Amino acid sequence: MPTLNRDNLLKSTIKSLCLQCFSPDRFEILVVDNGSTDNTKDITRAAINEFSPHQIRYIYEPEPGLLSGRHRGALEAKGEILTFVDDDIEADPEWLRAIKESFDDPTVKLVGGRNLPKYEVEPPAWLEWFWTEHPFGKVCVNLSLLDFGDQVREINANYVWGLNFSIRKSALFELGGFHPDCISKHLQHFQGDGETGLTQKANAKGYKAIYQPKALLFHQVLKQRMTYEYFDRRYFYQGVCDSYSEIRRNNSQLILNAPKEGFIETIKRPLRFLKKAANRIVNRQTEQEMLQQRFYKAYQDGYQFHQSAVREKPELLNWILRKDYWDYKLPEFSATHD
Structure with missing residues (x-):
């Protein structure tokens, strides 16, 4: 579990x-502290004392980014099954046993699960639109x-998401x-496509x-997170991820305009609800257009x-096109982001 300054959530x-x-x-539980300045270390130490039968390990990894936390955890882990989680989740008591049972099938390489919301406050009505x-x-x-319901089913690996991501170590x-x-924002030019790049390769190999x-x-x-401003940042981030993916897919070729089909995949389909609601809410089509344009x-x-x-820093291509990132130290150059 990589974590950064989430001591308010980490304990639970x-x-x-x-x-x-x-x-x-x-x-074992590996808490990989990615440079926190809050009480992350103290909370982890307290958990180690409170749950003494458990094998909880605190690991400090200062290199910025989720990648370094994930890879440090994978390299430190003793087990043959690796499960990655976010630091703001709460797992059902049957969660880990269900994952283990899925891997009893030797042909299974990755396992994902049901990820449901625990809202801090009552969600705004518009949030339902994004399902x-x-x-x-x-x-x-x-x-x-x-x-995806109550049935175990084989899925596209792209639906094994990073907050609930289990994989055989050998496959990773x-x-x-x-x-x-x-x-982080000032290093955003080093952003990639996270677990998506990995699951796309898993699909290509037939895992x-x-x-x-x-x-x-x-x-x-x-x-x-339940604000339009958060969604603005989320779609900006998605644009960065898709640029990274496109450059890798096209072997370093820059594409001047973001492909609309990529955006349609991430934004247009979630807004289809607006057409269904048009008969109930006045001017909803106008709101649909506004949100689509904004995001x-x-x-x-x-x-x-x-x-x-x-284009500004051509050496960034060397970072984007790397075969892998096990040597996860970030390059030392910056790019402008207003």
């Missing part, structure tokens, strides 16, 4: 991992929420590990991925920021 997250219906001698229908259920990509290394992710409904966790959705601009800004950073 660790507690939920320690209250699993799974023998504590069969798993997208899927043949298996529904998803809210912007808040990393996914519900065969795929080259994760790509850069969750880079079997499973949705396990009992691998249930609750994602804490804070008040500040597409944020997405386009992120995409263009990344493309411009590569």
Whole structure:
């Protein structure tokens, strides 16, 4: 579990991992502190004392970005099954046992689960608009929420999301590990496509991925995430990620305009609800157009920021096109981001 300055959430997250219906001698908990300046270390130390039968380890990793926390954890882990979680989740007591049972099938390489919301405050009505229908259920990509129902099913590996991401260690290394992710604002030009790059390679290799409904966790959705401003930042970030992916896919070729099909995938489908609501709410079509334009601009800004950073600093291509990132130290140059 990589973590950064989330001491207000960390205690409940660790507690939920320690209250699993799974023998504590069969798993370890690695808390990878990614340079926190709050009470993260003290809270982890307190958990180590409170849950002494559990194998909880505190690891300090100062290199910025989620990538460094994930890879440091993978390199330190003793087990053959690796489970990555965010520091703002609470796991159901049956979560870990369900993951282990899924991997009893030797053909399974990745396991994802049901990710449901735990709202800090009553969510605004418009938040429901961003749930997208899927043949298996529904998803809210912007808040990393996914519900594919009660049945175990084989899925596209791209639906194994980073907050609830389990993989055989051998498969993680065969795929080259994760790509850069969750880079702080002043280092945003080093952002990549995170676990998506890895799961795309898993799909290409035909790796079997499973949705396990009992691998249930609750994602804490804070008040500040339920704002248009947060969604602006989320789509800017998506634009950066998609620029990175496009450059890798096209072997270093820059694409001057963000591909609208990528944006349609991430924003247009979640707004389809507006057409259904048009008969109930006056001027809803106008609001649909407003939101689509607003978030597409944020997405386009992120995409263009990344493309411009590569043109400004051509050496950034060496970072983007790396075979893997196990040597995860960031290069020492900057790019402009207003």
